[in-house]
Amino acid sequence: MTLILSRYVRLCRLAVLALGALLVMLTALLGQAAHAEEPALGKEDLACQKCHDSATIKPKMTQAGESLSLHISSSAFLASRHSETSCTDCHENADGKDHGKVEVPMKSRRDYRLSYQDTCTTCHKKNVADYKDSVHAHLVKAGSDKAPTCSDCHNVHTQINVKIVQPIANVPCANCHEEIFKAYSGDVHGLERVAKGKSAPLCADCHSSHKIQAASLGEGIKDNCFACHKDAVAKHEVWLPNSGRHFEAISCPVCHAPDAQRRVNLRLVDSAGRKQIKEVLGVPQFERLTLAANTSGGSLNEKELSSFLKEFNVEQTAGKAILRGRLEVRSGVQAHQLSVKEKAIKDCRICHEVGATPFQSVVLTMAGEDGRPLRHGVEKEVLTSLTAMGSLRGFYTIGSSRIKLLDYLLVLVLLGVLCVPVAHYTVHRMFKPRREQRLAELARSASVAANTSAKNDNKV
Ligand code: HEC
Ligand code: HEC
Ligand code: HEC
Ligand code: HEC
Ligand code: HEC
Ligand code: HEC
Ligand code: HEC
Ligand code: HEC
Ligand code: HEC
Structure with missing residues (x-):
């Protein structure tokens, strides 16, 4: 009787041990999987971020006298929709030997943004084509320094999914059409939007986002x-x-x-x-x-x-x-x-x-x-x-x-x-x-x- 009992206890112990081992293995495996899914910077990008995610990188002065921060947050970039892309997909010329050592003159922030307009075409053909047909693009082409380029409405380094409902004040249009934004915020749609979220229209629902x-x-x-x-x-x-x-x-x-x-x-x-x-x-x-x-x-x-x-x-x-x-x-x-x-x-x-x-x-x-x-x-x-x-x-x-x-x-x-x-x-x-x-x-x-x-x- 005691023999049977002690055997049974041993068996139970073994079972518990085996189960424990299995659990440890599983957690390790799961942990690894989770780790693999968490986005991380590639080697090249890490090299850029050594300087660009450093708090000590100095802002650049443009010739127009603006101060342009060169700090790019790695965590914000990794949380963004562009995390799958690499810095050099958009900044082809930034990995040269002289980069960061020799100062390259920059006329103005506006001029710099304009120089990046065509970068988006490779991956977002439709948006670019729609934008080119807009009143904004016509204005830019005619020399306006106030009408938006892609980067005026999107911060590419931090851009999250556009479908995520944001506070209405984050709508890019508000930066330039302030008076209209103020009126809209207090009208039947603006108030409904604040009260209930997505259902009421934001600027782009009535005007479209690119082919405006x-x-x-x-x-x-x-x-x-x-x-x-x-x-x-x-x-x-x-x-x-x-x-x-x-x-x-x-x-x-x-x-x-x-x-x-x-x-x-x-x-x-x-x-x-x-x-x-x-x-x-x-x-x-x-x-x-x-x-x-x-x-x-x-x-x-x-x-x-x-x-x-x-x-x-x-x-x-x-x-x-x-x-x-x-x-x-x-x-x-x-x-x-x-x-x-x-x-x-x-x-x-x-x-x-x-x-x-x-x-x-x-x-x-x-x-x-x-x-x-x-x-x-x-x-x-x-x-x-x-x-x-x-x-x-x-x-x-x-x-x-x-x-x-x-x-x-x-x-x-x-x-x-x-x-x-x-x-x-x-x-x-x-x-x-x-x-x-x-x-x-x-x-x-x-x-x-x-x-x-x-x-x-x-x-x-
Ligand atoms: C050694 C530090 C360092 C590294 C590494 C570095 N940068 Fe820079 N970067 C700078 C500095 C300093 C400036 C400002 C240069 C100037 O004043 O013209 C700059 C400017 C820039 C600019 C803005 C001006 C321009 O030329 O467009 C971009 C974009 C940029 N870097 C991207 C990158 C990318 C992408 C990488 C990685 C491939 C990278 N950098 C690696 C230090 C660095
Ligand atoms: C999807 C394209 C894209 C990717 C990916 C990208 N950039 Fe940029 N970057 C731009 C554009 C467009 C501008 C200019 C627009 C502006 O001024 O906001 C810019 C501007 C910059 C500037 C000048 C400062 C500024 O905010 O204007 C720096 C520095 C820079 N990028 C570094 C980086 C680094 C480092 C990475 C990788 C971690 C990176 N970028 C990834 C498109 C990109
Ligand atoms: C006047 C502001 C504005 C300009 C300029 C602008 N966008 Fe947008 N974009 C928006 C808004 C607003 C949305 C979100 C639309 C929505 O909620 O469906 C958006 C959405 C997007 C999206 C995701 C949804 C989709 O349609 O695929 C992409 C990609 C995009 N823009 C790329 C670009 C590119 C590339 C340019 C430059 C050619 C550009 N945008 C210029 C306002 C703008
Ligand atoms: C190398 C390819 C590449 C380039 C160049 C690029 N993007 Fe993107 N972009 C992506 C990818 C990949 C996504 C993730 C969503 C997707 O698959 O459309 C994305 C997403 C976006 C989104 C959000 C879309 C959403 O569904 O929420 C916007 C806005 C956007 N990009 C704007 C720009 C702008 C503006 C430029 C030019 C300055 C640019 N992108 C250049 C690849 C690129
Ligand atoms: C960087 C500044 C800027 C941003 C951001 C911007 N706009 Fe504009 N927009 C302008 C300028 C400048 C004009 C031309 C002057 C005017 O008519 O107000 C203009 C003109 C317009 C017009 C034509 C005006 C008319 O007479 O019919 C519409 C419509 C418009 N914008 C809608 C939008 C919407 C919607 C958004 C956001 C998705 C937006 N804009 C974002 C600067 C901007
Ligand atoms: C905000 C101004 C406004 C209000 C309010 C208004 N109308 Fe009109 N109505 C017009 C205009 C402008 C036209 C001319 C349309 C056209 O060119 O054919 C018109 C046209 C008409 C026509 C001719 C339409 C046709 O068959 O071609 C009739 C009938 C009419 N209105 C009746 C009414 C009645 C009844 C009301 C009140 C219940 C009313 N309207 C309210 C401005 C208004
Ligand atoms: C001649 C004036 C007039 C014009 C033009 C007009 N509306 Fe109306 N609308 C009204 C009135 C008055 C009511 C309220 C009717 C009632 O009390 O049943 C109304 C009601 C509405 C409602 C609420 C409907 C409901 O009962 O749920 C919507 C939505 C609406 N209008 C949208 C529009 C749109 C979109 C346009 C332009 C295409 C437009 N209206 C043009 C006078 C007008
Ligand atoms: C993206 C969807 C959307 C678009 C586009 C839109 N609306 Fe609305 N509208 C709503 C919602 C949601 C409400 C609040 C709930 C309701 O009363 O239906 C609303 C409410 C209204 C009301 C008040 C109705 C009431 O019962 O008192 C009027 C009037 C109205 N809208 C007119 C317009 C006009 C005019 C346009 C175009 C210039 C327009 N809407 C475009 C979604 C939209
Ligand atoms: C419910 C739909 C709706 C929404 C939401 C909306 N608009 Fe409009 N917008 C209109 C209508 C309707 C007009 C007048 C069109 C006409 O003349 O018939 C207009 C006109 C304009 C104009 C031209 C003004 C002028 O001087 O003629 C601009 C710029 C504009 N809207 C920008 C915006 C911006 C920015 C937002 C967001 C803050 C916005 N709109 C939200 C429907 C809308």
Whole structure:
């Protein structure tokens, strides 16, 4: 009995020992595996870091008088997305014999950054191609020393995964577009972003990150809104007649930034494709022609506007230029003061009323070489003056199947003017019967609109 028991104890001991040994081996193996996965600097990189991760490396003075830190943290580099790459992948010329011993003159930090623009191409072709098509890259190419290069938005030595949600203040755009960032931070999206994290848009969600275009160009931003607000069209359609047409003619912040000032933007578009006309590279037209037309100084009056268009069309080779109206907010800051839906404009009269405030300020716009708008003030009377309508008729085709902005404004004006008998007589003489019939039709639809508006107002 005792023998069996002692044998059993021995066996147990052996088992425990064997298990212990196995455990030790396993831990060692696991430890090794963990160690192998932990990124470490390669031999070459270690050599660089002997000097560059040392606290004693002196900052370099550029010829422009800036002090550039040469310290590169190994731990930050290893934690970055570039840990798989080697210093010399990007710094080909840094392992020469003289490196670090002979001072190489550096013009300025900006100049230095620009010299690295092409390094990224080897590994990030798509981002580089997108960036090259951006308003920023156009500005850099045109000599701007303020528009961003890759390194202005990314610190390559510390870049972590871009999908990791960062505090909004870390968004690179904030460095340069401070005022807009401030407005955005306090608007409906900024506040939502801070409260709930990723779901609400950051700058790049509306503007894209690399292929950034001038914001007012075409209708690009609108489609980005719909990418998240998929049911927005349907939700407006319930109370806003022909919301699709309204969305074309009104930028979203006009109704959604309640305190913004608004204005009419007369854009130059080509009559065939309805695409905004851009200034041709190296052939500035807009400033020259508006200056030439603007004999009275200040804003363009109706005569000056039509003489501008005439001249413009003489020089225009690719199709005829016409004007298309669009309601916009007056500044970039105001475009980022979106508020909750309860505060949005719902009252039709804010726009569909004679003398409506958004129509008291008018600009003429052409897209510049880089897409950013070139503007010239226009007297507001141009919109309402009947003779101007006459002179506008040449380039603005009234009477197509849809009511265009100016058509509609004309109806509004007429609704006001028709009450005055004298004006009524003038109108009578100015327009042929067929046109009058059409205007009457339009006026009817406008009063339907006004009624709907009254009903809607009661609902609110
Ligand atoms: C012996 C110390 C030392 C070593 C090793 C060293 N550097 Fe440097 N490095 C310096 C010093 C000093 C400067 C400033 C030189 C100057 O003033 O022009 C510098 C400047 C630089 C610069 C900025 C100026 C330029 O020429 O672009 C880069 C980038 C750079 N080093 C990368 C590297 C890389 C990559 C390695 C490894 C392959 C490396 N260094 C190894 C000391 C060193
Ligand atoms: C993926 C490309 C890339 C890798 C990898 C990289 N660098 Fe750089 N490095 C750059 C670019 C781009 C700049 C210039 C942009 C700037 O000024 O921020 C730069 C600038 C520098 C500078 C000048 C100081 C500065 O911050 O502008 C030093 C020094 C430097 N790098 C050292 C290193 C060392 C050492 C390593 C390896 C541990 C390394 N770099 C890895 C792209 C790289
Ligand atoms: C105006 C600022 C800005 C500039 C300039 C810029 N980027 Fe970016 N980049 C961003 C932002 C913002 C993101 C994150 C986008 C997101 O969250 O999806 C990003 C993401 C990336 C990514 C990872 C996501 C992806 O699309 O693959 C890479 C790689 C990248 N950038 C490379 C570059 C290169 C290369 C350049 C220069 C040609 C450059 N970036 C210029 C702002 C910029
Ligand atoms: C030698 C190749 C190489 C070069 C050159 C290089 N990168 Fe990268 N980059 C990578 C790798 C690898 C990653 C890791 C993620 C991946 O596979 O896309 C990365 C990631 C990034 C990311 C983050 C992507 C993400 O998904 O979070 C950014 C931003 C970025 N690089 C910017 C740059 C910029 C700016 C330059 C030029 C100054 C540059 N890179 C040059 C190889 C490179
Ligand atoms: C290094 C500075 C810098 C950074 C970083 C930067 N920008 Fe810009 N950006 C400029 C400059 C300069 C202009 C031209 C002046 C202007 O129009 O404000 C410009 C122009 C623009 C325009 C065109 C303006 C127009 O009239 O429509 C947009 C849109 C824009 N930036 C968006 C962004 C976004 C989004 C980011 C971040 C992903 C960003 N920018 C980051 C400097 C910067
Ligand atoms: C004519 C003014 C006007 C224009 C233009 C306009 N909106 Fe609205 N929008 C409103 C009003 C008013 C509401 C609130 C409606 C309600 O009370 O049901 C609203 C509601 C919304 C909502 C909340 C929908 C919901 O009920 O969940 C979103 C999102 C929205 N709009 C996005 C947009 C976008 C994107 C654009 C540009 C394409 C745009 N809006 C253009 C007036 C406008
Ligand atoms: C919800 C979408 C949205 C977000 C987020 C957003 N923007 Fe905009 N941004 C717009 C709209 C809409 C416009 C006006 C476009 C128009 O004229 O129709 C605009 C206009 C601009 C302009 C041109 C301003 C001008 O003077 O005409 C710049 C620059 C700009 N945004 C930068 C930024 C920056 C930087 C951020 C982040 C801090 C940002 N945007 C965030 C939608 C957005
Ligand atoms: C990346 C997704 C995204 C994009 C892009 C985006 N939004 Fe939003 N938006 C949100 C989220 C998330 C909220 C907050 C939750 C909600 O009310 O739906 C919000 C809220 C709003 C609200 C307030 C709605 C309410 O119920 O009070 C309006 C108005 C709005 N967005 C308009 C716009 C406009 C205009 C644009 C384009 C210029 C735009 N959004 C682009 C995600 C987005
Ligand atoms: C922020 C200004 C604004 C508000 C608010 C507004 N509209 Fe409009 N509306 C316009 C503009 C600008 C046009 C001209 C669009 C065009 O060029 O065809 C228009 C066009 C119209 C049209 C003609 C559309 C078509 O079928 O071609 C009708 C009808 C109309 N609006 C009714 C209304 C009603 C009803 C309301 C209120 C529920 C309203 N609108 C609110 C600015 C506004």
